[in-house]
Amino acid sequence: MGLSYRIALAGATGNLGTPMLEALLGAGYLVTVLSRIGGNSSRLKPHPNITSKEVDFTSVESLTTALSGVQVVVSCLATLAIGSQNPLIDASVAAKVKRFIPAEFGMDSKNALSMELPVCAPKVATQNYLLEKSVSNPGFTYTGIANGLFLDWCIAAGIIVNPKNRSATLYNGGDVPFTATTLRDVAKAVLGVISHQEDTVNRIVYVQSALVTQRKLIQYAQEADGKEWDVVVKSTEEVKQESFRELAKGSEGDIDAAMLGFCILASWTPEYGCDFSSHLDNELLGVKEMSETELSTLIGSYL
Incomplete structure (x- = not known):
């Protein structure tokens, strides 16, 4: 693949988009950065393999033109925008794009309970589309x-x-094992999908940098500096009720807080499939799990 292969990236200046762009360029791909008209594309560092195109994300025509010659589209659109990927999908079809990687990144959207959460429903709808x-x-x-x-x-x-x-707020006691992945490893997984398209066709792939617990991370921190932590315990059922109450307030509610609450619910409640370790695609996609030393170093870097 490499330099003859063009990837389009939507949301290149976001929390995930930034390391995603770095990984794509590092792998030698030509990258078309799609940004909204008047957006943040000017923040991008100049690079010979970057082509920036301002688009109307609601216009299939605008997007189709921008996707000329693109083989793969990677969507890193913001969480609250993930329900609006259909024009980008339609444009990808029209432009003869081979693979679309949606802004799925997060919980197990194939878990029956997760699928019912308001934060996950747009992801499920996008998959169906x-x-x-x-x-x-x-x-x-x-x-x-x-x-x-x-x-x-x-x-x-x-x-x-x-x-x-x-x-820390220790959800369900803080001993629930949960899957978590660094932004860099998520980007690595995308590279793995691009280079293993036959093995990843029309499905969800699962990756993790580590299977951890909140208490284990606190233990690493205390081993580093010996200081005590201030912790409270909270049930995810309580978080769930709070989140639905915020949603019920409509425009007067804190929608961002509600959506974060639903993510917390899915991330620390075993029934929502927060442990991916039994069905990982790490090996296929070239994502290596972190060692205890690496985890300890990571948490220590934030002290």
Whole structure:
């Protein structure tokens, strides 16, 4: 593949899009960066293999023109925009794109309970739409990537644990094993999908950098500096009720907080499939799990 192969990336300046762009360029691909008109494309560092195109993400015509010559589309659109990928999908079909990787990144959207969550429903709808388009256009295929929580980003944001303040909300006691993946490893998984398209056709692939628990991460931190942590225990059932209450308020509710709550529910409740370890595609996609030393070093870097 390499330099004759062109990848289109939507959302290149976001939390995941930034390391994704770096990985694609590092692998030698030509990259068409799709950004909304008046967006953040000016923040991108100049690179000979980057072509920036401003598009109207609601216009199939605008997107189709921008996707000329593209083989793979990677969507890293923001969480609350994931329900609006259909124009990009339609444009990909029209432009004869071979593989579409949607903004799936996160929980197990094939788990029956997760599928019912408001934060996951748009992902399920997108998968169904992609499959429908693939059936009617045999040259067009898709792959979704499930990676659990973003390990490094969620630690930095204080969601998994908060090393900076040495505090944590321990969901369901803090001993629930959950899948988490660094942003860099998610990008590596995308590279793996691009180079293993036959093995990943029209399905969700599962990856993780580590299967961890909140208490284990706190233990690594305490081994590093010996300081006590301030922790509270909270049930994910309580988080679920809070999130639905916020949604019920409509425009007056905190939608972002509600969606984060649903992610927390799916990430620390075993019934929602938060442990991917029995069905991983790490080996196929070239994602290596972190050692205890690497995990300890990661958590220590945020103290």
